[in-house]
Amino acid sequence: MSRLKDLQKNLFGGTTSNARQFGMIFTLVAIVLLFQVLTDGLTLRSDNLIALFQQNSYILILAIGMLMVIVAGHIDLSVGSVAAIAGILVAKSMAEWNLPWPVAILFGLAIGAIIGAWQGFWVAYIGVPAFIVTLAGMLLFRGGNQFIGNASTIPVPEGFREIGSGFLPEFGPNTGYNNATLLLGLAAAVALVWRELRLRQTRRAMDADPAPMWISILRMAVMVGVIAFASLRFASGRVGTSFPISGIILVALVIAYSFYTRNTAGGRHIYAVGGNSRAAELSGVKLKRVNFFVMMNMSVLAALAGMIFVARSAASGPQDGNGWELDAIAAVFIGGAAVSGGIGTISGSIVGGLVMAVLNNGLQLMGVGTDRVQIIKGLVLLLAVAIDVYNKSQGRFSIIGSLMRPFRREDAAPPASPPDAEREPAKAAVSG
């Protein structure tokens, strides 16, 4: 039993959020396996996995930005519309002004930055709630898209389409697999092993016992196994396909933003503002700058997502990005972010987004109509957040982690009661 507890405690790294990460990843794996069975093996087939990533990379990119917005205590409803207006402007810039596509991509990011500065200005410096600012932005930029594009579609050139539907090149000896994907997988495996070893070193530097060696080895083995399996799957699709370019962009962003939110002062300030903005302010955090940054960053990522979508569908249209905001917000909340701000992780949001994506994909493979897919997705979101709210009223934090309560350590700490007990007399004392 104690070995099993050790295992649960240490399987997925980190220090405090073990049980929770374990729970979320467990849920994802469970859903994947469920659909693998229900669809007779269709779910994990190479072409389906590739399509899954291509169809969802832009939502997951939005989820990265949305996580930061929600952690800071705001919301962004405009991302779909921002994506749409950036998409149409970029398409137009290439079709009519003949911008080369790399320049057009920079142009698109700049549009995102300008729109983000506009929304960030109202939120941070004027103090209009982000809900209102971005609701206005949702109308404004959707209308802008249709005004600029005359409500028609504009095609985009070949080179640009690579970022949405492109694959890694084929090279090297004929192994029967896509060599570039295999190399990527290898690099990822090496990086994970390196990270695990560094983690042990850090724990030792903190005078804390690192996890037992056999657990580290087991953890590395599991992760390397998953990566090996995934790389082989992605590499063994139809010739000419590989791990998609849009997926690579996503992975790069996930790594960069995870590092930013966890390991930098700027990232920690976002959590501080969402956790207790007044306390953050009195600790020297520049509230307005943080709020401005998260709103602006969100719009830049929305513009990127819009471009990837346009590249994948080969043309920009008036309905691009409809409803994306809801998918992104759902991913973040299913991934364990708190509605009141201050809590949430990038990796959690990505897992949350993947849960939704696999659900969507699996149900479609089973031939379930979009009507029922929506009903199921709605219920999943409601359930996930309901558990979060219920847990908060019980004094606990985690979300899907709590689905896993039977699997958690027994000493997962009872709700904090002593501070409350002393609060009442304290109040009486100050008002007496």
Next chain:
Amino acid sequence: MSNVPILLEMRSITKEFPGVKALSDVNLVVRAGEIHAIAGENGAGKSTLMKVLSGVYPYGTYDGQIVYQGAEARFSDIRASESAGIVIIHQELALIPGMSITENIFLGNEPRKLGVIDWTAANRMALDLMARVGLQEDPDTLIKDIGVGKQQLVEIAKAFAKDVKLLILDEPTAALNEADSRHLLDLLRGFRSRGITSIMISHKLNEIEAIADQITILRDGRTVETLNVKADGVDEDRIVRGMVGRELSSRFPEHTPKIGEVFFEVRDWNVRHPISAERQVCKNESFVVRRGEIVGFAGLMGAGRTELAMSVFGRSYGVFESGTIIKDGKEIVLKSVADAIANGLAYVSEDRKAIGLNLLDDIKMSTVAAKLSKISHHGVLDQVEEYKAAEAYRKELRIKAPTVDEGVSKLSGGNQQKVVLAKWMFTDPDLLILDEPTRGIDVGAKYEIYGIIQRLADQGKGVVVISSELPELIGLCDRTYTVFEGTITGEIARKDADPETLMKQMTSTKKMLTR
């Protein structure tokens, strides 16, 4: 007076909260038609007693008996006491800013005709009630468009609309300027001549002396005495003696101060209220702090001590008007909290849960929160350094937690306060401003925190302590300023500091300096 019938008698009221006895055996006798003042220090139990009376703490949650109009009263909630004619007007007014005077007066008590609000009757009745409290305004005026003084009158009119027999006012003049206060006191005298009984809780002893017929003094949740103002020849000094007359035992670590030169000075500090700009919260306040010195700020609630501290700390409160800060002989301008921290200031707030800590954080994140630059290289946090810093403070301040990974929400009040102290010690400040550093903390932890404060002073830092507990200021501080209504009214050296002197200075505007 003794032939006047008794309207209210509270007999041996005892009220306990988990771990604390807020009231024990309190007795109060109020005669019909008098103004009865209740006096006592912060925390003496005045508000708790009124909450028992008005049914906020319903019958059964306290011990003792309330006899009202000759019969035992058992109020189950505030509506029950109101229907018996007992109306309490709290310090924080319970008015809806976006509604008119009439709407507020009849809120929850609307005159109806066939279930529909009869606005004609309401307006007519409102005008009548407003005349009784001397309020001349259009009854359609919105509450937010009239001043605090008039808002107070609307509250009283609202009480009359409920046919009040016993009016309870909790610090009625705390937020009022002098003219409004005088008007309110005149009004209370008028009520008395018309036979309405009032209970008034006030920190302003001059007002009590001027208006009350009887005074009941509470101390540490017990009745000390009831004085008859005329018969006993009561004056402010007499009230103060009743309020603070307790022994000061040695609740402080031994300490020999090592006081150096003046290094921090605030001159002619003027700040206005952030919302109602006509209210000046700090009026020409000046003070100095020496190296190694613990300087106290005494004052009643609402005197503007927190506001002064926060406005000095990077203008984090109110609208700055004028004033200079001089540190180490040079003038410094602190426009933001970041400026203040960079210049070696630290402010430990009075409400650690609401604005002092992010309760989602663990101990190590909280410890480094105010100076992340100290543990980061090129903006990237070094988590090993973070851990080591937090661990060092955990040991030094004896924070009771298994590891620094423990969430701060799980700590007791005393340990949370130590984390906040660690957070600000980590910023290497020269001047620490501690606002109510021992509020809501048990005696043992208090002793430890006093020790920490003394050690900080011995390192050559200046420490400012704002406290509402006079014994704490007297036991801890080398020098104490008294603050009254946004003005520094006195500066009292350790040798002259006694409760009577402090209490007198913090309740009147007369300047006194002892050095």
